[in-house]
Amino acid sequence: MLKIEDIKVHLDAEAGLVRAIDGMRLTLSRGETFALVGESGCGKSMTALALMRLLPENGRIAGGRLDLDGQDLFDLSEARMRDVRGGRIGMIFQEPGTSLNPVMKVGDQIVEAIEAHTPLRGAAARAKAVDWLRRVGIPEPERRIDDYPFRMSGGQKQRVMIAMTLAAEPHYLIADEPTTALDVTIQAQILDLLKDLQRERGLGLLLITHDLGVVSGMAHQVALMYAGQIVEVAPAQDFFAAPRHPYARLLLKALPDADRRGEPLAAIPGTVPPLWQDFDGCRFAPRCDRVMVHCGSTCPSLAAVPDRPAGHEVRCLLYTDPREALPRAAPQVAAVGATGPAPSAAQRPLLLEVKDLKVRYPLSRGFLGGSKKWFDAVGGVSWSIEAGRTLALVGESGCGKTTTGKAIVQLLRRVATIEGQAWLHPAVTPSSTGKVATTAGPHAGIGPGAQPVGQGGAPQDLFALDGEALREARRQVQIIFQDPFASLNPRLRVQEVLEEGLLALRPELDAAARQALLHDLVDQVGLRRDALGRFPHEFSGGQRQRIAIARALAVEPRLIVCDEPTSALDVSVQAQILNLLRELQRERGLSFLFITHNIGVVEYIADDVAVMQAGRIVEAGSCAQVLGEPTQAYTRTLLAAVPRVVQRPAAA
Numbered sequence: 001m002l003k004i005e006d007i008k009v010h011l012d013a014e015a016g017l018v019r020a021i022d023g024m025r026l027t028l029s030r031g032e033t034f035a036l037v038g039e040s041g042c043g044k045s046m047t048a049l050a051l052m053r054l055l056p057e058n059g060r061i062a063g064g065r066l067d068l069d070g071q072d073l074f075d076l077s078e079a080r081m082r083d084v085r086g087g088r089i090g091m092i093f094q095e096p097g098t099s100l101n102p103v104m105k106v107g108d109q110i111v112e113a114i115e116a117h118t119p120l121r122g123a124a125a126r127a128k129a130v131d132w133l134r135r136v137g138i139p140e141p142e143r144r145i146d147d148y149p150f151r152m153s154g155g156q157k158q159r160v161m162i163a164m165t166l167a168a169e170p171h172y173l174i175a176d177e178p179t180t181a182l183d184v185t186i187q188a189q190i191l192d193l194l195k196d197l198q199r200e201r202g203l204g205l206l207l208i209t210h211d212l213g214v215v216s217g218m219a220h221q222v223a224l225m226y227a228g229q230i231v232e233v234a235p236a237q238d239f240f241a242a243p244r245h246p247y248a249r250l251l252l253k254a255l256p257d258a259d260r261r262g263e264p265l266a267a268i269p270g271t272v273p274p275l276w277q278d279f280d281g282c283r284f285a286p287r288c289d290r291v292m293v294h295c296g297s298t299c300p301s302l303a304a305v306p307d308r309p310a311g312h313e314v315r316c317l318l319y320t321d322p323r324e325a326l327p328r329a330a331p332q333v334a335a336v337g338a339t340g341p342a343p344s345a346a347q348r349p350l351l352l353e354v355k356d357l358k359v360r361y362p363l364s365r366g367f368l369g370g371s372k373k374w375f376d377a378v379g380g381v382s383w384s385i386e387a388g389r390t391l392a393l394v395g396e397s398g399c400g401k402t403t404t405g406k407a408i409v410q411l412l413r414r415v416a417t418i419e420g421q422a423w424l425h426p427a428v429t430p431s432s433t434g435k436v437a438t439t440a441g442p443h444a445g446i447g448p449g450a451q452p453v454g455q456g457g458a459p460q461d462l463f464a465l466d467g468e469a470l471r472e473a474r475r476q477v478q479i480i481f482q483d484p485f486a487s488l489n490p491r492l493r494v495q496e497v498l499e500e501g502l503l504a505l506r507p508e509l510d511a512a513a514r515q516a517l518l519h520d521l522v523d524q525v526g527l528r529r530d531a532l533g534r535f536p537h538e539f540s541g542g543q544r545q546r547i548a549i550a551r552a553l554a555v556e557p558r559l560i561v562c563d564e565p566t567s568a569l570d571v572s573v574q575a576q577i578l579n580l581l582r583e584l585q586r587e588r589g590l591s592f593l594f595i596t597h598n599i600g601v602v603e604y605i606a607d608d609v610a611v612m613q614a615g616r617i618v619e620a621g622s623c624a625q626v627l628g629e630p631t632q633a634y635t636r637t638l639l640a641a642v643p644r645v646v647q648r649p650a651a652a
Contacts, residue, residue, distance in 0.1 A: 002028040002051075002089075002172050002204060007064030009043075009050050013538075016276040020046040020059070022228040026221075028172065030202040033194075035215040035236070037208075037251075038225035039570045040542025041272040044208045045094055047225075048176045051206075052091050053081055068172075087117040090170030092178045094208075096157035097483045100149040107133075107145030110164045117168040132163035135193060137186045139398070154482045154564070155182045155397025155597075162190060166197065172204040179214060180567050183396045183597035188641040191218055210542075210570035212255060213600070213643030216240055221311075224248050227283040228275050230302060234312040240645060244305050244314045246290045254575035255645060256604035258627070264582070265604070267575035271526055282317065290318060348386040350425050351591045352408070352477075352559055353459070356380050357420040359403050359412060377403045377416070379615035385559065385608075387427075388585055390592040392602040392623070394638065395612035401595045402482060404612075405561040408593065409479045410462065410470065423459040424473060427558060475505040478557040482564040482595075484544035488536040494522075494547055495532040498554050505555045521550040526576045542569045549577060553584070563595045578605055599642045603627060611635050 004026050011018040021043050028034045036044050049055050051066060053073065066073040073084060085091075093099040101109055110129040114120050120128055126145070133141035136159040149157055162178060173194075179187040191214065197203045207218060215222060219236040224245065232245040243249050253266040270287045273279075282288070285295040295317055302315045359378040378400040385391045393401045406412050408422055465473050481487035488497055495518060502514050509517070522529055525546040536544055545565065552560055562581075566574040582605065584590050594606060602609060602623065609626040611619040611634065619632045630636050 001030070001067070001069065002206075003065075003067040004028075004047075004051070005065040005067060007047075007050060007066065008062040009046055009055065010060055010062040011056070012058040013276060015274065018274075018276045019228055020275055021050060022275075024064075024230060026223055026230070026233065028204045028206055030171065030204045031198050032221065033198070033205040033207055033219045034221045034223065035207045035209065035219035036223050036225060037210060037212065037215060037570075039272050039572055040210075040540040042225045043228045043275075044225055045176055045540065048091060048174045048206070048208055051174060052085055052089065053078075054085075054091075086113060086165075086168050086170065088170055089172045089174065090165040090168055091174040092161055092165050092176060094176040094180070095483065095485050096161045097149070097154065097486045099161055100157060102149055105146050105148055106152070106160045110145075110160070110167055113164050113168045117170075128167060129163070132167045133160070136160075136163045136166075137189050138163070153398045153402060155186060158182055159186065159190070159397075166193075169201070170203075171201075172206070174206045174208070176208045177210070178207070179209070179211065183394075184599060184638055184641040184643070185396055187214070187597075187643070191643075194218070210574075211643065212240075212251070212571060212645050216645045217643050224251075227272050227279075229283065229315060231284065231315040232313070233302070234308070238308060238312050242308065244308070244312070244319065245284075245316050246288045246318075247284050250289065251571050252645070254571050256575070256578060256600050258603040261604050264579050265575035267579055268572040271528060274528075282315075292317060292322075294321070348388055351385050351387045351389075352425070352593075353384040353421075353423040354408070355382050355421045355423070357382070357404065357407060357422065358418070359400070359407050360417045360419075361415070362417075374417075377615055378407070380420070381610075381612070381615075381617045383610050383617065383620065385591045385593060387558070387591055388589045389607045390585070390594055390605055392594045392596060392606035392609045393612060394596060394599070394602060394609060396638075397597070399612040400615040401612055402563050405479060405563050405593060405595050408462065409477050409561055410465075410474070411479075418463055420463070422462040424462050424476065424559075425459040427476075471505070475555050476558045477561070478552040478555060478559075479561040480545075480548050480552045480563060480565045482567065484548045485536065487548055488544060490536055493533055493535055497536070497547065498532075498551050501551060501555050517554065521554060524553070524580055525550045526573060542573055545569055546573070546577070549580075556588070558589070559591045559593065561593045561595070564597070565594075566598065566601060567596070574601070581605065599627070599639065611638070 004024055007021055007024045008019070009021040011020050024047060026034060036047065038044055050061060061074055068088065073081065076084065100106065107126065107129050110132065111125045114125040114128055130141045130145055133145060138144050138156060138159055152160065165173065179190055182190060194205060198205065209215060215236065222234055222236050222239040223230050224232040224247065226247055232243065232248050243252060250266065250268050254268065256265055268287055273283060279299065281296040281298055282300055285291045288295070298317060298321060300315045300317045300320060302313050303320050305312050305314050305319055357378055358376065358380050361375045361377055363373040363375050381404065383391060393404065395401055407418055412418060460469065460473070462473055498518050498521060499514055502509055518532060519529055522531055527543065527546055536547065539547065549565060566577055569577060578601065581592065585592070596602060606623045609621065609623050610617050611626065611632065613634050619626055619630065619635050626635065627639065630639065
């Protein structure tokens with residue numbers, strides 16, 4: 001067994017002492033999956049780093065014991081801990097882009113782990129690395145083993161990380177968001193692989209994730225964290241069938257799916273409180289929909305629920321100290337919705353029309369510099385987006401989704417050959433006389449019968465623009481990148497990150513206007529305003545994604561390419577962001593190219609869906625058509641692999 005006994009982790013920060021983990025206890029047995037879930041910033045990833053003794057320089061273990069088969073790992077020297085780390089306890093990190101060495105081939109990195117923790121050497125270690133790349137779903141592993149990380153998609157880099165960790169054959173595995181960057185078919189493949197390893201070798205798995213569908217299908221036990229503490233722990237079946245903590249109930253209500261389409265998600269208001277403050281009462285009380293008067297002054301303990309089976313514990317005064325018959329007035333669950341009827345199809349002008357887009361990467365060069373071999377990443381796709389609509393682009397990792405998005409926002413000009421056209425139509429707005437006129441602003445309203453007319457009303461081919469015309473197009477078309485850490489400058493504070501785009505693309509704003517806009521942006525994406533003075537490394541993965549979303553919104557674009565914008569977000573923050581995107585779409589007529597592997601999000605937010613496979617679109621149509629009545633076998637395979645939350649009857 002791996003026993004965590006009352007662990008406390010403290011971090012020294014400018015704001016004061018941060019109690020990142022405040023008294024955690026749980027037990028992981030061989031052959032068992034223990035899921036640790038909760039909001040971004042609640043301490044899940046810090047727990048993983050503490051167990052591996054990989055805390056940042058300003059962090060320390062302030063108390064507790066980590067018992068591995070009777071041995072306290074906190075008492076080991078660093079030299080002895082290196083034998084445990086990777087060999088007996090492996091870890092899959094949350095962000096593969098920053099966990100892989102960018103100047104080493106992926107095969108060399110896997111072989112390094114194999115040789116460090118197994119008897120294999122040389123050709124035998126390389127053969128095992130190829131086998132593990134094949135097992136985690138990397139195509140052509142014999143060739144891809146010699147690739148550098150930058151030549152792989154986000155999902156493929158995540159699979160390399162998983163192969164590197166599992167190839168060392170650990171007894172216990174700490175998986176920090178192991179399937180976040182993976183499409184549903186590869187995710188299903190990886191989860192099946194982990195289940196097989198549990199059966200074959202008794203692998204103990206601590207699964208840290210915000211995907212409750214994965215938890216429902218994988219976990220034997222579930223622990224829900226909030227603000228550095230476990231607030232509910234239960235057998236998985238009991239947790240999903242009869243959650244007891246108000247936080248757990250709100251999380252399940254925030255899941256997007258087809259049944260909630262057209263209505264706002266029940267996003268939990270507010271954010272996780274800063275952990276440098278002293279708490280006099282329940283840490284969830286300011287956001288709770290069942291808060292009582294004494295919740296703000298009494299700290300609840302983790303205790304057994306009277307009417308539940310053994311092993312179900314909750315940290316809530318509703319079960320241990322229900323002194324009030326009725327709770328006091330609580331903050332309403334945030335539900336940002338749109339009002340007014342949506343415009344009909346005839347009222348929506350075309351915004352972007354892509355025709356026969358092809359993207360080719362050079363694989364090698366000829367003797368005189370000419371390209372010798374090419375890789376066709378996108379092989380001739382055509383699609384269009386109307387103003388105020390959302391097109392979801394789905395498919396397996398490496399099928400060309402992200403490449404398509406980057407080509408649209410002009411980020412591949414120097415690294416790839418792009419063919420085809422991408423016609424950006426001008427914004428239109430109804431005039432006071434009822435006629436429609438072309439506008440120069442990025443957020444023109446959409447009126448009845450709107451058509452781009454008048455001088456300057458012709459669409460522009462994005463791939464043919466240069467100079468000032470390209471600069472204006474960049475303001476109208478923005479992107480939210482898949483990896484928030486790699487896309488944020490680590491040397492700039494958040495205020496500087498957000499101001500960078502404003503200074504370049506909105507020079508008409510003065511300092512006071514920029515500051516007011518930045519305050520509105522951080523409020524909209526669910527961050528505290530003090531975040532503006534901090535650096536990207538001071539935030540969790542989900543919080544960094546919110547910063548990336550705020551940066552894209554800052555210049556008020558007409559079209560946003562969203563490359564997995566919610567993949568790094570927990571359920572409650574995902575609901576906030578999806579509500580925000582829907583609201584912005586209604587208010588400003590925004591359009592989204594939504595690149596994702598989360599079918600639940602597609603069911604909720606997308607108007608149209610295009611399914612990509614091997615660089616081509618194999619099926620396209622309305623969301624109801626493609627997801628409700630798919631005609632292609634590939635689409636049916638994708639849908640069959642989607643993990644769903646199953647709420648079975650609770651145990652007696």
